[in-house]
Amino acid sequence: MSEKVNLNVNGLEIESDPNKLLIEACEDSGIHIPRFCWHKRLDPVGMCRMCLVEVETPRGKMLVPSCTTEVSDEMVVDTESDVVKKAQEGVLEFLLINHPLDCPICDKAGECPLQDQTMAYGPGESRFVEEKRHFEKPINISEIILLDRERCILCARCTRFSDEISGDPLIEFIQRGNKTEVNTFPNEPFKSYFSGNTVQICPVGALTSTSYRFKARPWDLKSIRSTCNGCPTGCSIELNSSQNKMLRILGVDNDAVNQGWMCDKGRYNFEYLNSDSRLKTPLKMTDNELVEIEIQDVYSELAEFIKDRQTKVNFLLGSNLTNEDYVAFREFSNTISKSERSFYLNDDLLYKGFFGENIELAKIDDLNSSDAIVVWAEDLKEKLPVLYLRIRQAVKNGVKLVVFGHTNETLSDIADVFYGKDMVSENFEILKDLSKMKEINNLVAGKNITAILGKSTPYQSDESVTKLFEFLNSNANSKVLNAYSKGNTYGAFQTLENLKGLNDFVNDISKDNTDLLFIVGADPIGRSVYSNQIKSIIKSIDTVVTLDNFNHETSELSDYVVPISSTLGEKEGTFTNIEFRTSRIDKLVPSPGQTLSDWEFITSLMNFAGLTVETNSLEDLNRKAYENLDSSLSPVFDNLDKPSNLDGMINIFNPKIAASENKLNKTMFFTGEKLYGDSATERHSDSISMLGSKKFIEVSESVAEKYNLTSGSCILAQDELEVTVSYEVNNSFPNDLVYIPTNRRELNKFDFSREIMIIPSQVKEALNVN
Amino acid sequence: MSWDDKLLKQAKKIIKLYPQKRSALGPLLHLAQSKDGYISDDSISVISDLVGITEVQVKSVSTFYSMYKQEPTGKYLLSVCKSISCEINNSSEVINKVQEFTGLNNNETDEDELFTFEAVECIGACGGAPAVQVNYETVEGVTPENAINMCKWLKETKPDVVVADEMQENFGGVKSFDWAIQDNSGSTSTAPGFQTLNTTKVKK
Structure with missing residues (x-):
């Protein structure tokens, strides 16, 4: 670390790193300077002039904006002088000239920096008697964001965020001048996966979300810190509720993880908690219909099965459980049978990954300190959105980026080297000898690199990623970030052994080895590429118990459906992210009806069946989850609740993944998932329910030509199944490739190992006429 | 794409002059203005594709500068200076006369789409105040009478090229000083006359 500089601020001696901005140095020393436009995570602009302070210069004391002035040694600063106060009053009087007095109906009122700072630093009265400027009250700048231009004070936080951070x-x-407004281009809405962040950083009520608008007043909100379980990035979040209803999620600035940002899915996919369609009572399949049943009856009927030592039990677990839930299932499984057992995760992309003693695993922060980042995985913007932001940030700071694969085109525009269709075949194999590729060798050889590796699609062979991994491992000083993309996958890694994915489930499970199947927080029929196979497996098994928040295609085929509380806001527990950082998931709202946590259900069931239960409480499970770790380093509640560990605790871990390689034949179709889909939770979150409902495919140019696709839509057909979809031509695809997003119902129902027909809609229409 | 091949070729030529594509934004907007007499949303989309920034970023720049018109202009854009030097030298009377003749308020275009009138801030010709621009070709020392004469001349002859020196000779008065090299090219549209934009013709 370079030497510190010493400043005198308001007569106090403070110390700071050189090259720091004055406003930040003061903040670090506990001296608050008011501001609107300056934001720690954005480049300074000096737009609002609220942070003016007096600095001694050779020409006497001068007013300078502290957000654009770097500290220097022996600087003498006054942030509270009469001149500064007068300047602040002046700035606020100007800012308030055009700001409407609609605080009584403004969502921001009560947590509004303009309101607060006017109280603290304002002139107290206005001399402005003219007419304020007027704009149409809120306009929709996207489906989920509203803009009230009258309230805007032109700090440029939102525009800078969208330019610098989300790109x-x-x-x-x-x-x-006086006419300046923030706006979009006509017919080009603010369609961004990160638009919710602009609402959070807006220092006035100009940007609001359809989700929270007019829902509550800040002083009525109850809040608690938690962790987002939407993807393995594990963003730190704050949950807000009023009158026991979850109303809002905010990003919390966790320096090592999300730095305050969130994706819109994480931010708005909570509304389902308040949905009337939530499962509230247990159901039992009686005469082909699910009818309500007492939870005691569920326990006693299932207990009969379990008491019988011959009953063969299996588990298909979703990725949205807490680590404690996973432990509960593990304990249950260990108690009923001592033989080794596999757990199946609801993930059609689970594969062995790169773990082991000789492999150094990376942390998210390593992205910033490496010389280069190499990415070959699913589209990170779709699957790990905030990790995508961290990559953007690293690249902005000068880290080189090498991107592989046509599915990663969202990173291609900031990549130094993009190996698209020339380098990666339609079978997801690397086409050329890497050691002969000049560009990558220049960027990678002998350097510190972070490799983000995963599989782009279920059809990609393990071997192809391994080839890249081995090249990197032998040529560079590489660390690996395994890019699994589902919820708390890493928590499952940490707590369960012999993990397998959906392809193994399809191969292994049949009525011969399973009498009782638990499907927990998963809808593999509604959302996986193995939909049809799993459907017939579930139909064949004697007793299927589904635990979930909503009824869905899988639960409708189950014998018992148990309503459970959501991991988001209704449960306590822990979550482990992509870098094996374990952090707290906390409870803010009560869960509806007779819903239970998964672990409560399993523990009660064990008690009913008369099994020995060692873990009767959440604390027991929490301790059990980390019993093999040194107690001071272990992320148990006691440790996580210490202020120094709020951002989570890292325990790097080598999981035992028993997943076998996917042996699907790839046809011209390959599958993946977009950020927004139409899963049960998304369908029941009003703000975002329309974002993932559109059924579409992406095709390469040659496919569009071959099938004469001109009308904007086409029909996918296989056997009896016909689905009308719109299509987009994707120029980065190799010839003859079609992408199908399978997190949309119906689109996952095809048998992807066989041909699917593409019929242009004009042909279909002609057929119908005849 | 609403730009024809000729214009696109021109645009690509301009982009090549700059180390970064987006630096060509200013001239490309002038080019768009020379095509339509204003910056249309269509042109913005074309430019955004050409230089690789989003449409709203182009829109942001085009609406910031007042020389990029947001509404269609007439064949001749009459800009009369209203800043201090010109005001002292009776520009308000010039403004009145021109408005009287054209029947236009500030920033209005007549029905024939012949004239657009605007009263503008300093155009850098204080030495020869009051000054007037026709399609950004500057004429200095314009008396109210000469302003009318100039408008009449424009209306009657409808020249395709307006040339500063020519208008100065016929309708101008005191000149501040000779602008750099002698320039007998003119402007062919409501964008400034630049060789690179093809908005000028060298008169023989």
Whole structure:
């Protein structure tokens, strides 16, 4: 670390790192300087002039904006002088000239920096008697974001965020001077996966979300810190509720993980908690219909099965459980049978990954300190959105980026080297000899690199990724971040052994080895590429118990459906992210009806069946989850609740994954998932339910030509199944490739190992006429 | 794409002059203006594709500068200076006369789409105040009478090229100083006359 500089602020001696901004140095020393436009995670602009302070210069004391002034040694600063106060009053009087007095109906009121700082630093009265400027009250700049231009004070936080951080600058200042407004281009809405962040950082009520607008007042909100379990990034979040209803999620600035940002799915996919369609009572299949049943009856009927030592039990677990839930299932499984057992995760992309004693696993922060980042995985913007932001940030700081695969085109525009269709075949094999590729060798050889590796699609062979891994491992000083993309997968790694994915489930499970199947928080029929196979397996098995928040295609075929509480906001527990950072999941709202946590259900069931139960409480399970770790390093509740560990605790771990390689034949179709889909929770979250409902495919140019696709839509057909979809031509695809997003119902029902027909809609229409 | 091949070729030529594509944004907007007389949303989409920034970013720049018109202009854009030097030298009377003749308020275009009138801030010709621009070709020392004469001349002859020196000779008065090299090219549209934009013709 370079030497510190010493400053005198308001007569106090403070110390700071050189090259720091004055406003930040003061903040670190506990001296608050008011501001609107400056944000720790954005480049400074000096737009609002609220942070003016007096600095001694050779020409006497001068007012300078502290957000654009770097500290220097022996700087003398006054942040509270009369001149500064007068400047602050002046700035606020100007800012308030055009700001409407609609605080009584404004969502921001009560947590509004403009309101607060006017109280603290404002002139107290206005001399402005003219007419304020007027704009149409909120306009929809996207399906989920509203903009009230009258309230905007032109700090440029939102426009800078969309330009610098998320890289989709679809909002900008239009006009100038008194007419300046933030707006989008006509018919080009602010369609961004990260748009919710602009609402959070807006220092006034100009940007609001359809989700939270007019729902509550900040002083009525109850809040608690938790962790988002949407994807393995594990963003730190704050949950807000009022009157026992979850109303809002905010990003928390966890320096090592999300730095305050979130994706919109994480931010708004909570509304399902308040849905009327939530399962509230246990159901039992009686005469082909699910009818309500007492939970005691569920326990006693299932207990009969379990008491019988001959009963063969298996588990298909979703990725949204807490680590404690996973432990509960493990304990249950160990108690009923001592023989080794596999757990199946609801993940059609689970594979062995890169773990082992000789492999150094990376942390998210390593992205910033490496010389280069190499990515070959699913599209990170779709699957691990905030990790995508961290890559963007690293690249902005000068880290080189090498991207493989046509499925990663969202990173291609910031990549130094993009190996698209020329390098990666339609079978997801690397086409050329890497050691002869000049560009990658220049960037990688002998350097510190972070490799983000995963499989782009279920059809990709393990071997192809391994080839890249081995090249990197032998040529560079590499660390690996395994990019699994589902919820708490890493928590399952940490707590369960012999993990297998959905392809193994399809191969292994049959009525011969399973009498009782638990499907927990998963809808593999509604959302996986093995939909049909799993459907017939489930139909054949004697007793199937589904635990979930909603009824869905899988639960409708189950014998028992048990309503469970959501991991988001209704449960306590722990979550482990992509870098094996374990952090707290906390409970804010009560869960509806007779819902239970998964672990409560399993523990009660064990008690009913008269099994020995060692883990009767959440604390027991929590301790059990980490019993093999040194107690001071173990992420048990006691440790996680210490203020120093709020951001989570890292325990790097080598999981035992028993998943076998996927042997699906790939046809011209390959599958993946987009950020938004139409899973049960998404369907019941009003704000985002429309975002994943559109059925579409992406085709390469040659496919569009071959099938004469001109009308914007086409029909996918196989056997009896016909689905009308719109299509988009994707120029980065190799010839003859079609992508199908399978997190949309119906689209996952095809048998992807066989041909699927593409019929242009004009042909279909002609057929219908005849 | 609403730009024809000729214009696109021109645009690509301009982009090549800059180390980064987006630096060509200013001239490309002038080019768009020379095509339509204003910056249309269609042109913005074309430019956004050409330089690789989003449409709203182009829109942001085009609406910031007042020389990029957001509404269609007439064949001749009359800009009369209203800043201090010109005001002292009776530009308000010039403004009145021009408005009277054209029947236009500030920033209006007549029905024939012949004239657009605007009263503008300093155009850098204080030495020869009051100054007027026709399609950004500057004429200095314009008396109210000469302003009318100039408008009449424009209306009657409808020249395709307006040339500063020519108008200065016929309708101008005191000139501040000779602008750099002698320039007998002119402007062919409501964008400034630049060789690179093809908005000028060298007169023989």
